[in-house]
Amino acid sequence: MTVHGSTATRSENLRVLDRACLIVRQHITSTYPPGAALPSTKQLALALGLPQKHVLQGLLRLNGLGEIALHTGNGPIRLRIREPHPRDRALQGAVRDRIRAGHYQPGQALPTGLLGEEFGLLPHHVQRALRFLTAEGALRYEERGAYGPGHYVPATLAEGVS
Structure with a gap:
């Protein structure tokens, strides 16, 4: 594999992951009201027809942005607007x-x-x-x-x- 080929593959993988993250975000924001508990990664993956690893990456991005909170002790939740993580x-x-x-x-x-x-x-x-x-x-x-x-x-x- 050439350097050019590996760069193209990485770029394509990032596009696929970005698309999956967008799908996860759209689903969560349209399905779960602020303050609601979210289903497990596995359940979300099944509902969205996406690989679990892509759903997990989407959840991690939303967690990093402060839109959801993972690892709260009670499972993931969708945060309210202006609610601190x-x-x-x-x-x-x-x-x-x-x-x-x-x-x-x-x-x-x-x-x-x-x-x-x-x-x-x-x-x-x-x-x-x-x-x-x-x-x-x-x-x-x-x-x-x-x-x-x-x-x-x-x-x-x-x-x-x-």
């Missing part, structure tokens, strides 16, 4: 508390790697949690921040932090 709440509360206490100063970049380590979250889950805080105004995201792209404490603290 259950695994992010401890990090979000700690960041708010640290801003209020002056541990994080206005204009300071958050140490996302350290926060992920402290709370046992993968980098994309830290980003999911911080996106939520950014949406409520407790943080801001700067592409060209003083310390590079990242989440920063606003110069004037938002109401959501108090």
Whole structure:
């Protein structure tokens, strides 16, 4: 197999996976109301006629986006709009508390790697949690921040932090 052939195969596999993820998302958002429990991966795969591994990848993407919550102890659930992911709440509360206490100063970049380590979250889950805080105004995201792209404490603290 040539390098060109393997690149084409990988690209095709990604397209198939992207399509499967879209199907999973459409099914969940049209079938299950916010707050509803979701069926198992196996049950979803049977209902959608997709391989379980593709359904699982779709669920993992939706989990990463904060649209559903996997591994909640009670099975997966569809989250409500603006509902924080259950695994992010401890990090979000700690960041708010640290801003209020002056541990994080206005204009300071958050140490996302350290926060992920402290709370046992993968980098994309830290980003999911911080996106939520950014949406409520407790943080801001700067592409060209003083310390590079990242989440920063606003110069004037938002109401959501108090």
